[in-house]
Amino acid sequence: MKSLIIIITLSFLTVHVYSQQPTDSTLVKIVYTLGGKPDSNHKRASTKYTLDIGRSISKFYSYEKSVADSLLISQLEIQRNLGGQISINNSSKLAASDKVIYRSFASGISMVFDIIGMVDYRYIDSVKDLIWKLLPDTANILGYKCTKANAHFRGRNYEAWFAPDIPIQGGPYIYCGLPGLILNIKDDQNTFEFQALSIEQLVNKYPLAISQSKSTLISRAAYRKLKEMYYNNPEAIANSQGLYFGQGTINGAPYNPEELKKKRKLYNPIELE
Amino acid sequence: MKKILLILFLSIGASSMAFAKNEIRTVKYLFTMKNVLDKKVTHCGEMTVYTTCGAQWSGTFCLEQETYAPFTDTEYMRIIRFKDLELCGHTDIPE
Numbered sequence: 001m002k003s004l005i006i007i008i009t010l011s012f013l014t015v016h017v018y019s020q021q022p023t024d025s026t027l028v029k030i031v032y033t034l035g036g037k038p039d040s041n042h043k044r045a046s047t048k049y050t051l052d053i054g055r056s057i058s059k060f061y062s063y064e065k066s067v068a069d070s071l072l073i074s075q076l077e078i079q080r081n082l083g084g085q086i087s088i089n090n091s092s093k094l095a096a097s098d099k100v101i102y103r104s105f106a107s108g109i110s111m112v113f114d115i116i117g118m119v120d121y122r123y124i125d126s127v128k129d130l131i132w133k134l135l136p137d138t139a140n141i142l143g144y145k146c147t148k149a150n151a152h153f154r155g156r157n158y159e160a161w162f163a164p165d166i167p168i169q170g171g172p173y174i175y176c177g178l179p180g181l182i183l184n185i186k187d188d189q190n191t192f193e194f195q196a197l198s199i200e201q202l203v204n205k206y207p208l209a210i211s212q213s214k215s216t217l218i219s220r221a222a223y224r225k226l227k228e229m230y231y232n233n234p235e236a237i238a239n240s241q242g243l244y245f246g247q248g249t250i251n252g253a254p255y256n257p258e259e260l261k262k263k264r265k266l267y268n269p270i271e272l273e
Numbered sequence: 274m275k276k277i278l279l280i281l282f283l284s285i286g287a288s289s290m291a292f293a294k295n296e297i298r299t300v301k302y303l304f305t306m307k308n309v310l311d312k313k314v315t316h317c318g319e320m321t322v323y324t325t326c327g328a329q330w331s332g333t334f335c336l337e338q339e340t341y342a343p344f345t346d347t348e349y350m351r352i353i354r355f356k357d358l359e360l361c362g363h364t365d366i367p368e
Contacts, residue, residue, distance in 0.1 A: 077346060115351065117351065117355060118336075118348065118351050118352075118355075230358075231358070231362075234355055234358045234359045235359060238355050242313070242336055242337030242338070243334065243335070243336045243337075243352065243355065244334065244335045244336075245332060245333070245334045245355075245356070246332045246333035246334065247332060248330055248331055248332020248333070249330070249331050249332065250328050250329065250330055250360070251328060251329050252329075252331075255330075260359065260360065265362050
Protein backbone atom coordinates (compact mmCIF):
# COMPACT_ATOMS: atom_id res chain seq x y z
CA MET A 1 0.00 0.00 0.00
CA LYS A 2 2.85 2.36 0.97
CA SER A 3 4.68 1.75 -2.30
CA LEU A 4 1.46 2.42 -4.22
CA ILE A 5 1.11 5.79 -2.48
CA ILE A 6 4.75 6.61 -3.28
CA ILE A 7 4.27 5.69 -6.95
CA ILE A 8 1.11 7.81 -7.18
CA THR A 9 2.85 10.76 -5.46
CA LEU A 10 5.87 10.47 -7.75
CA SER A 11 3.74 10.31 -10.89
CA PHE A 12 1.88 13.47 -9.79
CA LEU A 13 5.22 15.18 -9.18
CA THR A 14 6.45 14.15 -12.63
CA VAL A 15 3.32 15.58 -14.26
CA HIS A 16 3.79 18.77 -12.27
CA VAL A 17 7.43 19.16 -13.30
CA TYR A 18 6.65 18.57 -16.99
CA SER A 19 3.73 20.99 -16.99
CA GLN A 20 5.91 23.79 -15.63
CA GLN A 21 6.90 26.32 -18.24
CA PRO A 22 10.19 28.16 -18.26
CA THR A 23 9.43 31.41 -16.48
CA ASP A 24 11.01 34.63 -17.55
CA SER A 25 9.82 38.19 -17.58
CA THR A 26 10.31 41.09 -19.96
CA LEU A 27 12.99 43.42 -18.64
CA VAL A 28 13.42 45.58 -21.73
CA LYS A 29 10.90 46.34 -24.45
CA ILE A 30 12.03 47.69 -27.81
CA VAL A 31 9.58 48.90 -30.43
CA TYR A 32 10.68 48.90 -34.07
CA THR A 33 8.97 50.29 -37.13
CA LEU A 34 9.18 48.34 -40.34
CA GLY A 35 9.48 50.47 -43.45
CA GLY A 36 11.07 50.08 -46.85
CA LYS A 37 9.68 49.45 -50.31
CA PRO A 38 8.37 45.96 -51.15
CA ASP A 39 8.64 46.91 -54.84
CA SER A 40 9.80 49.90 -56.86
CA ASN A 41 6.43 51.71 -56.92
CA HIS A 42 4.97 50.70 -53.59
CA LYS A 43 6.02 52.12 -50.24
CA ARG A 44 5.35 49.82 -47.31
CA ALA A 45 2.70 50.98 -44.87
CA SER A 46 4.74 51.41 -41.71
CA THR A 47 3.98 48.82 -39.04
CA LYS A 48 5.26 48.33 -35.51
CA TYR A 49 7.01 45.30 -34.08
CA THR A 50 8.02 44.58 -30.53
CA LEU A 51 11.12 42.88 -29.16
CA ASP A 52 10.66 41.73 -25.57
CA ILE A 53 13.93 40.94 -23.83
CA GLY A 54 14.04 38.71 -20.78
CA ARG A 55 16.91 37.15 -18.84
CA SER A 56 17.07 33.98 -20.95
CA ILE A 57 14.82 34.51 -23.97
CA SER A 58 13.55 37.22 -26.30
CA LYS A 59 10.29 37.44 -28.22
CA PHE A 60 9.77 39.34 -31.47
CA TYR A 61 6.22 39.89 -32.73
CA SER A 62 3.84 42.29 -34.43
CA TYR A 63 2.45 44.39 -31.62
CA GLU A 64 -0.39 45.70 -33.78
CA LYS A 65 -1.41 42.19 -34.76
CA SER A 66 -1.60 40.99 -31.17
CA VAL A 67 -3.79 43.96 -30.20
CA ALA A 68 -5.98 43.64 -33.32
CA ASP A 69 -6.51 39.91 -32.76
CA SER A 70 -7.71 40.38 -29.20
CA LEU A 71 -10.09 43.16 -30.35
CA LEU A 72 -11.45 40.98 -33.13
CA ILE A 73 -11.94 38.01 -30.81
CA SER A 74 -13.85 40.14 -28.30
CA GLN A 75 -16.11 41.46 -31.10
CA LEU A 76 -16.78 37.92 -32.32
CA GLU A 77 -17.45 36.68 -28.80
CA ILE A 78 -20.06 39.35 -28.11
CA GLN A 79 -21.83 38.91 -31.42
CA ARG A 80 -21.77 35.13 -31.43
CA ASN A 81 -23.55 35.16 -28.09
CA LEU A 82 -26.27 37.32 -29.65
CA GLY A 83 -26.80 34.77 -32.47
CA GLY A 84 -27.53 35.34 -36.17
CA GLN A 85 -25.20 37.16 -38.52
CA ILE A 86 -21.89 38.40 -37.19
CA SER A 87 -20.51 41.76 -38.25
CA ILE A 88 -16.93 42.62 -37.52
CA ASN A 89 -15.64 46.13 -37.49
CA ASN A 90 -12.43 46.16 -39.46
CA SER A 91 -10.13 47.75 -36.96
CA SER A 92 -7.79 44.82 -37.27
CA LYS A 93 -4.54 44.78 -39.16
CA LEU A 94 -5.27 41.82 -41.38
CA ALA A 95 -2.05 42.35 -43.26
CA ALA A 96 0.13 42.20 -40.16
CA SER A 97 2.48 39.30 -39.65
CA ASP A 98 1.56 36.27 -37.54
CA LYS A 99 5.19 35.36 -37.09
CA VAL A 100 6.44 35.18 -33.51
CA ILE A 101 10.14 34.52 -32.96
CA TYR A 102 11.51 33.33 -29.62
CA ARG A 103 15.28 33.19 -29.16
CA SER A 104 17.19 31.48 -26.40
CA PHE A 105 20.28 33.47 -25.41
CA ALA A 106 22.06 30.40 -24.05
CA SER A 107 21.75 28.25 -27.16
CA GLY A 108 21.34 31.00 -29.75
CA ILE A 109 18.55 28.94 -31.28
CA SER A 110 15.26 30.49 -32.33
CA MET A 111 11.83 28.93 -32.35
CA VAL A 112 9.64 30.53 -35.01
CA PHE A 113 5.84 30.28 -34.82
CA ASP A 114 3.59 31.19 -37.73
CA ILE A 115 0.11 30.53 -39.06
CA ILE A 116 -0.36 29.29 -42.61
CA GLY A 117 -4.03 29.30 -43.46
CA MET A 118 -5.88 27.42 -40.75
CA VAL A 119 -2.85 25.66 -39.23
CA ASP A 120 -0.26 26.77 -36.66
CA TYR A 121 3.30 25.79 -37.49
CA ARG A 122 6.64 26.13 -35.76
CA TYR A 123 10.21 25.54 -36.82
CA ILE A 124 13.65 25.72 -35.26
CA ASP A 125 16.16 28.16 -36.70
CA SER A 126 19.79 28.13 -35.60
CA VAL A 127 20.82 31.33 -37.50
CA LYS A 128 24.43 30.19 -37.75
CA ASP A 129 24.96 31.79 -41.15
CA LEU A 130 24.90 35.43 -39.97
CA ILE A 131 28.49 36.63 -40.09
CA TRP A 132 29.04 40.35 -39.50
CA LYS A 133 31.79 42.64 -40.70
CA LEU A 134 32.30 45.51 -38.24
CA LEU A 135 32.97 48.94 -39.78
CA PRO A 136 34.43 52.15 -38.29
CA ASP A 137 31.35 54.32 -39.10
CA THR A 138 29.32 55.66 -36.19
CA ALA A 139 25.91 57.29 -35.83
CA ASN A 140 23.56 58.38 -33.09
CA ILE A 141 20.23 56.56 -32.80
CA LEU A 142 17.81 57.32 -29.93
CA GLY A 143 20.71 58.93 -28.05
CA TYR A 144 22.93 55.85 -28.29
CA LYS A 145 26.24 55.83 -30.12
CA CYS A 146 25.93 53.14 -32.78
CA THR A 147 28.48 51.32 -34.89
CA LYS A 148 27.93 50.10 -38.42
CA ALA A 149 28.17 46.47 -39.51
CA ASN A 150 27.49 44.63 -42.74
CA ALA A 151 26.41 41.08 -43.42
CA HIS A 152 25.12 38.90 -46.19
CA PHE A 153 22.27 36.81 -44.86
CA ARG A 154 20.00 34.42 -46.71
CA GLY A 155 20.09 36.18 -50.05
CA ARG A 156 20.20 39.81 -48.94
CA ASN A 157 22.99 42.27 -48.10
CA TYR A 158 22.37 44.11 -44.84
CA GLU A 159 23.63 47.25 -43.22
CA ALA A 160 23.06 47.37 -39.47
CA TRP A 161 23.66 49.91 -36.73
CA PHE A 162 24.12 48.51 -33.25
CA ALA A 163 24.63 50.08 -29.83
CA PRO A 164 27.67 48.58 -28.00
CA ASP A 165 26.43 50.33 -24.83
CA ILE A 166 23.33 48.10 -24.78
CA PRO A 167 24.75 44.63 -24.08
CA ILE A 168 21.99 42.65 -25.80
CA GLN A 169 23.13 40.48 -28.69
CA GLY A 170 19.84 40.68 -30.50
CA GLY A 171 17.70 42.83 -32.69
CA PRO A 172 14.55 42.86 -34.75
CA TYR A 173 13.29 39.80 -36.62
CA ILE A 174 15.94 37.07 -36.46
CA TYR A 175 19.01 39.30 -36.73
CA CYS A 176 21.54 38.79 -33.98
CA GLY A 177 25.20 38.18 -33.26
CA LEU A 178 26.49 41.74 -32.88
CA PRO A 179 28.13 42.94 -29.65
CA GLY A 180 25.20 45.22 -28.83
CA LEU A 181 21.53 45.73 -29.61
CA ILE A 182 20.68 46.33 -33.29
CA LEU A 183 18.78 49.62 -33.54
CA ASN A 184 18.59 49.90 -37.32
CA ILE A 185 18.91 47.34 -40.07
CA LYS A 186 18.07 47.47 -43.76
CA ASP A 187 18.91 45.53 -46.89
CA ASP A 188 20.77 47.19 -49.75
CA GLN A 189 17.60 47.27 -51.90
CA ASN A 190 15.73 49.01 -49.06
CA THR A 191 12.99 46.38 -49.24
CA PHE A 192 12.98 46.00 -45.47
CA GLU A 193 14.11 48.49 -42.87
CA PHE A 194 13.66 48.02 -39.13
CA GLN A 195 14.22 51.21 -37.15
CA ALA A 196 14.12 51.34 -33.34
CA LEU A 197 11.42 53.71 -32.17
CA SER A 198 11.74 53.32 -28.41
CA ILE A 199 13.67 51.40 -25.78
CA GLU A 200 11.96 50.96 -22.46
CA GLN A 201 13.39 49.43 -19.32
CA LEU A 202 10.30 48.01 -17.67
CA VAL A 203 9.33 48.72 -14.09
CA ASN A 204 6.18 46.61 -14.33
CA LYS A 205 7.60 43.45 -15.85
CA TYR A 206 5.29 41.02 -17.62
CA PRO A 207 5.73 37.25 -18.11
CA LEU A 208 7.75 36.03 -21.04
CA ALA A 209 7.52 32.34 -21.98
CA ILE A 210 7.69 30.34 -25.18
CA SER A 211 4.20 29.70 -26.49
CA GLN A 212 2.75 26.35 -25.43
CA SER A 213 -0.10 26.53 -27.94
CA LYS A 214 -0.66 23.54 -30.23
CA SER A 215 1.40 23.78 -33.40
CA THR A 216 2.92 21.45 -35.96
CA LEU A 217 6.71 21.22 -35.95
CA ILE A 218 8.16 21.32 -39.46
CA SER A 219 11.57 22.04 -40.95
CA ARG A 220 12.50 25.55 -42.04
CA ALA A 221 12.74 24.33 -45.64
CA ALA A 222 9.23 22.84 -45.49
CA TYR A 223 7.90 26.01 -43.89
CA ARG A 224 9.39 28.20 -46.63
CA LYS A 225 7.92 26.00 -49.35
CA LEU A 226 4.49 25.98 -47.70
CA LYS A 227 4.54 29.75 -47.16
CA GLU A 228 5.34 30.42 -50.80
CA MET A 229 2.57 28.07 -51.91
CA TYR A 230 0.19 29.81 -49.54
CA TYR A 231 1.10 33.19 -50.99
CA ASN A 232 0.93 32.12 -54.64
CA ASN A 233 -2.13 29.91 -54.38
CA PRO A 234 -4.03 30.41 -51.12
CA GLU A 235 -7.04 28.49 -52.41
CA ALA A 236 -4.96 25.31 -52.93
CA ILE A 237 -3.64 25.52 -49.37
CA ALA A 238 -7.21 26.21 -48.14
CA ASN A 239 -8.49 23.10 -49.92
CA SER A 240 -5.66 20.98 -48.52
CA GLN A 241 -6.73 22.12 -45.06
CA GLY A 242 -10.39 21.25 -45.65
CA LEU A 243 -11.58 24.79 -46.44
CA TYR A 244 -13.56 25.37 -49.61
CA PHE A 245 -14.93 28.62 -50.98
CA GLY A 246 -17.92 29.03 -53.26
CA GLN A 247 -17.54 31.14 -56.42
CA GLY A 248 -18.77 34.33 -54.76
CA THR A 249 -18.64 37.87 -56.10
CA ILE A 250 -16.24 40.79 -55.96
CA ASN A 251 -17.93 44.13 -55.45
CA GLY A 252 -21.19 42.47 -56.51
CA ALA A 253 -19.89 41.06 -59.81
CA PRO A 254 -18.67 37.52 -60.58
CA TYR A 255 -14.90 37.29 -60.58
CA ASN A 256 -12.24 35.31 -62.29
CA PRO A 257 -9.58 33.94 -59.92
CA GLU A 258 -7.10 33.71 -62.83
CA GLU A 259 -7.43 37.47 -63.45
CA LEU A 260 -6.80 38.00 -59.77
CA LYS A 261 -3.59 35.95 -59.89
CA LYS A 262 -2.23 38.12 -62.72
CA LYS A 263 -2.62 41.23 -60.56
CA ARG A 264 -0.72 39.69 -57.66
CA LYS A 265 2.71 41.02 -56.87
CA LEU A 266 5.71 38.73 -56.72
CA TYR A 267 6.34 36.88 -53.50
CA ASN A 268 9.20 38.77 -51.89
CA PRO A 269 10.03 37.25 -48.51
CA ILE A 270 12.59 38.67 -46.11
CA GLU A 271 14.65 35.48 -46.35
CA LEU A 272 15.42 34.59 -49.96
CA GLU A 273 17.38 31.42 -49.17
CA MET B 274 -46.22 55.93 -34.27
CA LYS B 275 -45.25 56.63 -37.91
CA LYS B 276 -42.70 59.18 -36.68
CA ILE B 277 -41.13 56.67 -34.31
CA LEU B 278 -40.89 54.11 -37.11
CA LEU B 279 -39.32 56.69 -39.42
CA ILE B 280 -36.76 57.72 -36.77
CA LEU B 281 -36.00 54.07 -36.09
CA PHE B 282 -35.61 53.35 -39.82
CA LEU B 283 -33.36 56.37 -40.30
CA SER B 284 -31.17 55.53 -37.33
CA ILE B 285 -30.74 51.92 -38.51
CA GLY B 286 -29.84 53.21 -41.98
CA ALA B 287 -27.39 55.73 -40.54
CA SER B 288 -25.71 53.19 -38.33
CA SER B 289 -25.31 50.71 -41.18
CA MET B 290 -23.77 53.47 -43.31
CA ALA B 291 -21.39 54.28 -40.49
CA PHE B 292 -20.48 50.59 -40.27
CA ALA B 293 -19.92 50.48 -44.04
CA LYS B 294 -17.37 53.27 -43.71
CA ASN B 295 -15.62 51.26 -41.00
CA GLU B 296 -15.45 48.24 -43.29
CA ILE B 297 -17.57 45.54 -41.77
CA ARG B 298 -17.08 41.90 -42.49
CA THR B 299 -20.09 39.70 -42.04
CA VAL B 300 -20.17 36.01 -41.45
CA LYS B 301 -23.20 33.78 -40.99
CA TYR B 302 -23.34 30.15 -39.97
CA LEU B 303 -25.39 28.18 -42.48
CA PHE B 304 -25.44 24.43 -41.84
CA THR B 305 -23.58 21.30 -40.74
CA MET B 306 -23.20 18.16 -42.80
CA LYS B 307 -21.84 14.83 -41.54
CA ASN B 308 -19.79 12.66 -43.85
CA VAL B 309 -20.19 9.14 -42.49
CA LEU B 310 -17.41 7.61 -44.59
CA ASP B 311 -14.45 9.71 -43.48
CA LYS B 312 -16.00 10.73 -40.14
CA LYS B 313 -15.68 14.41 -40.99
CA VAL B 314 -18.18 17.13 -40.27
CA THR B 315 -18.54 19.92 -42.78
CA HIS B 316 -19.56 23.30 -41.43
CA CYS B 317 -20.71 25.91 -43.91
CA GLY B 318 -21.29 29.62 -43.76
CA GLU B 319 -21.54 32.71 -45.88
CA MET B 320 -19.62 35.91 -45.53
CA THR B 321 -18.80 39.31 -46.89
CA VAL B 322 -15.18 40.34 -46.55
CA TYR B 323 -14.26 43.99 -46.92
CA THR B 324 -10.61 43.45 -47.69
CA THR B 325 -7.63 45.56 -46.74
CA CYS B 326 -7.16 46.54 -50.41
CA GLY B 327 -10.76 47.69 -50.94
CA ALA B 328 -12.33 44.76 -52.82
CA GLN B 329 -15.48 43.30 -51.31
CA TRP B 330 -15.94 39.53 -51.58
CA SER B 331 -19.24 37.84 -50.83
CA GLY B 332 -19.79 34.13 -51.01
CA THR B 333 -20.08 30.82 -49.24
CA PHE B 334 -17.46 28.66 -47.59
CA CYS B 335 -17.26 25.22 -46.01
CA LEU B 336 -14.76 23.83 -43.55
CA GLU B 337 -14.25 20.14 -42.83
CA GLN B 338 -13.66 19.37 -39.20
CA GLU B 339 -13.64 16.47 -36.83
CA THR B 340 -16.10 17.98 -34.38
CA TYR B 341 -19.71 19.13 -34.38
CA ALA B 342 -18.66 22.38 -32.74
CA PRO B 343 -19.30 25.33 -35.06
CA PHE B 344 -16.52 27.69 -36.09
CA THR B 345 -14.35 29.10 -33.36
CA ASP B 346 -13.42 32.80 -33.35
CA THR B 347 -9.91 31.92 -34.50
CA GLU B 348 -11.30 29.91 -37.42
CA TYR B 349 -13.54 32.79 -38.49
CA MET B 350 -10.56 35.11 -38.44
CA ARG B 351 -8.39 32.75 -40.44
CA ILE B 352 -11.09 32.17 -43.06
CA ILE B 353 -11.42 35.94 -43.48
CA ARG B 354 -7.66 36.26 -43.82
CA PHE B 355 -7.58 33.58 -46.51
CA LYS B 356 -9.83 35.71 -48.69
CA ASP B 357 -7.94 38.86 -47.83
CA LEU B 358 -4.67 37.25 -48.87
CA GLU B 359 -6.17 35.90 -52.08
CA LEU B 360 -7.57 39.27 -53.06
CA CYS B 361 -4.86 41.60 -51.79
CA GLY B 362 -1.59 39.70 -51.68
CA HIS B 363 -0.26 41.12 -48.40
CA THR B 364 2.98 42.42 -49.83
CA ASP B 365 3.66 44.42 -46.68
CA ILE B 366 4.38 41.39 -44.53
CA PRO B 367 8.02 40.41 -43.99
CA GLU B 368 7.45 36.66 -44.23
